[in-house]
Amino acid sequence: MKREDFKPGNMLYPLPAVMVSCGRAGEKPNILTVAWAGTICSDPAMVSISVRPSRYSYDIIKETGEFVINLVNDKLTFATDYCGVKSGRDVDKFAEMKLTPFAMKNVSCPGIEESPLCIGCKVRDIVKLGTHDMFIADVVSVSASGEYMDEKGRFDLNSSGLMVYSHGEYFRLGEKLGSFGYSVRKK
Numbered sequence: 001m002k003r004e005d006f007k008p009g010n011m012l013y014p015l016p017a018v019m020v021s022c023g024r025a026g027e028k029p030n031i032l033t034v035a036w037a038g039t040i041c042s043d044p045a046m047v048s049i050s051v052r053p054s055r056y057s058y059d060i061i062k063e064t065g066e067f068v069i070n071l072v073n074d075k076l077t078f079a080t081d082y083c084g085v086k087s088g089r090d091v092d093k094f095a096e097m098k099l100t101p102f103a104m105k106n107v108s109c110p111g112i113e114e115s116p117l118c119i120g121c122k123v124r125d126i127v128k129l130g131t132h133d134m135f136i137a138d139v140v141s142v143s144a145s146g147e148y149m150d151e152k153g154r155f156d157l158n159s160s161g162l163m164v165y166s167h168g169e170y171f172r173l174g175e176k177l178g179s180f181g182y183s184v185r186k187k
Contacts (some may be wrong), residue, residue, distance in 0.1 A: 002039070014166035016081050019070040020049055021101070022060045023109040029101050031093040031112070032057035033084030036132065036164045037069060047121060050132040056088040061135060065123040066107045070115035074172045075163040079114075086129035106140040116160035118143045 015035045025031030036050035047069060051058050061067050072080045081098040086093060094101055094112075099108030104120040111118030120141035127134040144155045162173045 003037065006148075011167075013044055014164035014171065017072060017084075017163060017165035018049075019055065019072055019076070019080055019083055019112060019168065020051075020061075020175070021068045021070060021110055021112055022057050022064065022066065024064060025108065028088075028092050029094060030057050030060060030088035031070075031097075031099070032088070033080050034069075040136065046064050046124070047119065047139060048134050048136050050129065050134045052132050059124065062126065064109065066109050067121050067123075067135070067137070068104055068107060068109055068111045069119040069121060070112040071117040071119075071157075072163050072164055076112075076114060077163050077170050080163070087118065089120055098167075104141055104143060111143055116145045116148055116162075117155075117157060140144040 010164050011108060016037060017033060017035050018037050020032045020034050021029055022032065032051065032055060034049050034051065036046055040046050040048050048185070049067070050068065051061065057067075079093075082097055083093045093099070100113035102113045104111045104118060107120040107122065111120070118160070119139055120135035120143070122140050123135050123137050125136040127136065144157075145160075148156050148160045150156050158173070158176075164173060
């Protein structure tokens with residue numbers, strides 16, 4: 001099989017597309033769509049998001065030191081795309097997308113009620129990289145939608161219709177192929 005070489009670039013796909021909410025006291029909160037978000041440590045629980053300094057939300061997050069990562073599902077795909085192409089300088093994204101802000105614990109910025117899972121974050125460090133700066137943050141709260149709790153009180157995130165971004169397109173996660181450790185589990 002023949003392979004093709006490309007110039008070095010970011011081709012690590014699929015990625016979680018998330019809506020990051022932020023806000024300053026006395027101002028309308030904003031939503032920024034980010035595809036460069038991830039877990040960076042489990043103990044203490046830490047995440048990162050990478051944001052261009054030119055984005056409206058960048059200064060809000062830098063000044064307040066807080067943001068909320070809101071996971072998105074198939075129901076939120078349109079809003080996720082909209083919040084990635086429209087600027088909070090020009091439009092109230094919560095109002096335009098009919099999204100509901102709600103108070104998260106331990107951060108002053110809101111989560112998005114329609115999200116299956118919201119992760120409250122406090123910025124620990126900002127790393128200047130190039131086109132983007134990485135906000136490294138401690139996870140200080142998590143809020144799960146009761147819609148995805150099973151009868152045993154277990155949160156079933158995989159039943160929420162999670163969405164991912166891959167090379168300019170959005171996809172709903174599909175068929176389960178295995179679970180962690182299945183390749184070495186005794187039968």
